[in-house]
Amino acid sequence: MKFQNRLNRRNFMKFSALGAGAAALSACVAPGAAPATGGAAAPAPAAGANQLEIFSWWTSGGEVEALNAIYEIYSAQFPDVEIVNAALAGGAGQGGNMKALLETRMQGGQPPDSFQVHLGRELIDSHVIPDRMEDLSFLYEEEGLNDVFPKDLIDIASYEGKPYSVPVNIHRSNVLWYRPSKLEAAGVAAAPTTWDEFFAAAEQLKAAGIPALAIAEIEPNFSGHVFENILVTQLDQAGYLGLFNGSTAWDDERVTKALEILNQAFDYANTDYLSTSWGDINDRFVADDGPAMMIMGDWTHGVLMSKGFTDYRWAPAPDTTGLFVVLSDSFGLPKNAPHRDNAVNFLRVCGSRAGQDAFNPIKGSIPARTDPDLSKYDEYLLSAMEDFKSNTLLPSIQHGAAVKQSFVLDYAIAINNLATNRDVASAQSMLVQAATDAELVA
Amino acid sequence: MATKSISAAGQRTLVSGSTTTGRRRRRISGDMLLAILVLLPSILAVAIFIYTAIGWTFYISTVKWNSQVIDYSFVGLRNWLRMIGDARFHADLRNLAYYAIGFMTQCILFGFLLASLLDQKIKGEALFRTIIIFPFAVSGIVTGVAWRWLMQPTTGINLLFANIGLDWFQPTWNTHPRYGMWAVTIATAWQFTGYVMALYLAGLRGIPQELREAAAIDGAGTYATYRWVIIPLLMPVTFTAIVLTGMNSIRVFDVLASMSGSGAAFATDTLAFFMFQSTFGAYRYSLGATIGAFMILLSAFLIVPYLRSMRGEVER
Numbered sequence: 001m002k003f004q005n006r007l008n009r010r011n012f013m014k015f016s017a018l019g020a021g022a023a024a025l026s027a028c029v030a031p032g033a034a035p036a037t038g039g040a041a042a043p044a045p046a047a048g049a050n051q052l053e054i055f056s057w058w059t060s061g062g063e064v065e066a067l068n069a070i071y072e073i074y075s076a077q078f079p080d081v082e083i084v085n086a087a088l089a090g091g092a093g094q095g096g097n098m099k100a101l102l103e104t105r106m107q108g109g110q111p112p113d114s115f116q117v118h119l120g121r122e123l124i125d126s127h128v129i130p131d132r133m134e135d136l137s138f139l140y141e142e143e144g145l146n147d148v149f150p151k152d153l154i155d156i157a158s159y160e161g162k163p164y165s166v167p168v169n170i171h172r173s174n175v176l177w178y179r180p181s182k183l184e185a186a187g188v189a190a191a192p193t194t195w196d197e198f199f200a201a202a203e204q205l206k207a208a209g210i211p212a213l214a215i216a217e218i219e220p221n222f223s224g225h226v227f228e229n230i231l232v233t234q235l236d237q238a239g240y241l242g243l244f245n246g247s248t249a250w251d252d253e254r255v256t257k258a259l260e261i262l263n264q265a266f267d268y269a270n271t272d273y274l275s276t277s278w279g280d281i282n283d284r285f286v287a288d289d290g291p292a293m294m295i296m297g298d299w300t301h302g303v304l305m306s307k308g309f310t311d312y313r314w315a316p317a318p319d320t321t322g323l324f325v326v327l328s329d330s331f332g333l334p335k336n337a338p339h340r341d342n343a344v345n346f347l348r349v350c351g352s353r354a355g356q357d358a359f360n361p362i363k364g365s366i367p368a369r370t371d372p373d374l375s376k377y378d379e380y381l382l383s384a385m386e387d388f389k390s391n392t393l394l395p396s397i398q399h400g401a402a403v404k405q406s407f408v409l410d411y412a413i414a415i416n417n418l419a420t421n422r423d424v425a426s427a428q429s430m431l432v433q434a435a436t437d438a439e440l441v442a
Numbered sequence: 443m444a445t446k447s448i449s450a451a452g453q454r455t456l457v458s459g460s461t462t463t464g465r466r467r468r469r470i471s472g473d474m475l476l477a478i479l480v481l482l483p484s485i486l487a488v489a490i491f492i493y494t495a496i497g498w499t500f501y502i503s504t505v506k507w508n509s510q511v512i513d514y515s516f517v518g519l520r521n522w523l524r525m526i527g528d529a530r531f532h533a534d535l536r537n538l539a540y541y542a543i544g545f546m547t548q549c550i551l552f553g554f555l556l557a558s559l560l561d562q563k564i565k566g567e568a569l570f571r572t573i574i575i576f577p578f579a580v581s582g583i584v585t586g587v588a589w590r591w592l593m594q595p596t597t598g599i600n601l602l603f604a605n606i607g608l609d610w611f612q613p614t615w616n617t618h619p620r621y622g623m624w625a626v627t628i629a630t631a632w633q634f635t636g637y638v639m640a641l642y643l644a645g646l647r648g649i650p651q652e653l654r655e656a657a658a659i660d661g662a663g664t665y666a667t668y669r670w671v672i673i674p675l676l677m678p679v680t681f682t683a684i685v686l687t688g689m690n691s692i693r694v695f696d697v698l699a700s701m702s703g704s705g706a707a708f709a710t711d712t713l714a715f716f717m718f719q720s721t722f723g724a725y726r727y728s729l730g731a732t733i734g735a736f737m738i739l740l741s742a743f744l745i746v747p748y749l750r751s752m753r754g755e756v757e758r
Contacts, residue, residue, distance in 0.1 A: 100723070219703040220704070272595055272614070274706045275594070409723045410724070413530075416707060430529075
């Protein structure tokens with residue numbers, strides 16, 4: 001009982017003051033010390049070593065295997081280079097933690113050799129405009145990429161006429177995944193092709209006790225994805241693109257209409273959608289008592305396959321036949337990359353036919369190149385390639401193609417607000433505010 | 443953590459040093475010199491890494507750096523007004539109130555209760571003490587993930603309730619769009635109660651046995667002894683516990699980040715999470731700095747009166 005004797009009141013007070021002081025200091029230091037996400041977890045590789053450090057948010061299932069397939073091709077060509085795969089999953093929004101860590105590295109002037117970034121405004125606003133990236137015109141010339149990537153895609157990758165990253169894949173956002181057995185059970189003849197058909201089918205499903213639409217809105221983002229695929233049904237191409245340059249106002253009545261459709265769709269969603277996370281939704285979808293339909297990007301194909309699930313088909317999301325809402329993952333070359341030559345060679349592999357044909361069948365995406373080896377792709381991917389060639393391409397909001405990241409965050413929050421409070425007017429005013437904050441309003 | 447603790451102790455050494463009598467001043471000032479020399483490295487470290495960083499944060503909150511392009515043009519209080527007008531900020535203040543009330547009440551109540559029980563000279567006290575304080579050794583992220591699973595509406599504790607016939611009691615816990623924050627406090631209080639218990643236990647051990655005996659002689663029962671002797675004597679401990687749990691409420695981040703993030707319509711959003719997302723999600727550095735600066739001010743409201751009262755304690 002020595003402890004008891006020594007701990008008189010005064011000593012105790014000293015002791016507790018010490019604890020409080022320490023707590024206070026750590027509270028104060030928090031704002032500056034935010035890279036608690038893992039600054040130490042992914043130390044910059046030593047500049048002397050012959051390495052290649054690649055940042056990505058690919059850590060799950062098919063993603064890792066797809067990335068490894070590219071690494072294998074790279075290692076076969078450059079066996080001396082040690083690849084440092086600095087992947088970091090999850091967080092708020094797609095790749096949130098990875099982006100936070102990347103941002104601290106970029107701000108601190110310690111970029112990785114190359115990193116994953118969504119093609120489009122995410123790349124341009126986050127990294128090109130702050131003058132952190134190298135112009136890749138030389139690489140496009142040397143590798144002949146100008147001839148094998150669709151021109152529209154190169155335009156999305158470019159700022160002031162110069163390309164800044166190499167797209168490795170194309171994903172489609174506007175896909176309706178459905179379970180034929182569920183539709184049958186409710187007496188729905190075919191997958192809905194319009195929102196009117198969707199709501200008619202949803203009524204039938206509801207009568208049969210089956211949730212019509214899978215939604216996962218425990219935190220923002222999932223419904224943001226669904227909403228972009230409703231927006232494109234209400235606005236024509238020019239009107240949709242105008243949302244991001246100020247020529248279409250976010251308080252437009254067509255936006256209101258789109259919000260109303262989504263708001264109505266929530267009535268037919270799995271009732272616990274506010275408790276379901278994006279990470280759990282695929283398990284919900286394949287469960288016996290799961291929802292009948294889900295509007296989600298075509299990575300879902302790879303995920304469902306990897307679960308050994310076969311009771312599903314696909315169609316364009318309602319009212320989006322002929323539209324291809326596109327997003328693309330790409331790799332860029334930061335200025336002052338510690339192993340620039342290795343990084344340039346990696347980008348060559350990413351852009352090559354062999355690289356893209358190794359990566360995409362595993363990832364469940366189609367190649368950005370127009371000359372793939374068709375024998376490597378399955379039924380869904382071949383149909384997506386056809387649509388990609390013939391459809392109107394529209395950039396995705398939720399996945400960083402159309403608009404800068406700060407807007408995407410606010411946009412997803414506004415839609416989350418709709419999912420929670422079911423108030424169209426308030427969600428729309430949040431969107432208007434987001435557009436003002438992002439200075440989208442001309 | 444280590445340097446911060448040393449400096450906190452150091453400041454207190456200086457305070458008590460200055461109150462000694464004049465006759466021995468010369469020798470004391472020699473001691474003082476040595477003390478200052480020994481403390482200098484940590485004082486410098488604190489000055490640079492804490493106070494400079496705080497100053498920098500306040501400075502950034504007054505400039506226009508709200509994208510990845512660094513922009514130091516002065517905008518006065520515009521970031522502050524923007525923060526104050528933001529609906530998310532209002533939700534965060536509401537959540538702070540919910541959280542602080544729920545978290546502090548549970549920690550202090552259960553902490554005191556457990557400490558009183560352990561103070562009954564029971565067998566295996568050390569074992570129980572260890573078990574109760576153990577959650578404090580678990581990281582916030584792990585706590586968050588574990589409780590997220592427990593509070594999953596269909597497979598977690600609710601399944602347990604359903605299996606014992608409580609089908610009607612199926613709350614959505616931390617994902618409730620209005621009251622999610624209360625559920626979160628269960629998880630964080632689970633983690634922190636052991637620590638408060640340790641504080642109270644130390645406090646109880648510091649109460650001289652004679653006082654209890656005197657109370658007993660005066661005819662006080664158990665309730666009266668606690669009500670009129672022990673609880674008043676433990677007031678400094680309670681004060682410490684309030685400050686510690688209060689600080690914790692202001693800066694809570696990790697448990698929430700791994701439980702439900704900002705939640706549905708900001709049901710479980712906090713100032714710290716708002717700051718993180720503004721800075722590293724939207725790259726609004728100045729807004730993030732403003733939120734950080736606000737959190738420092740809020741903490742100061744708690745810590746400054748505390749430190750003043752501590753000084754009073756020493757001078758007495």
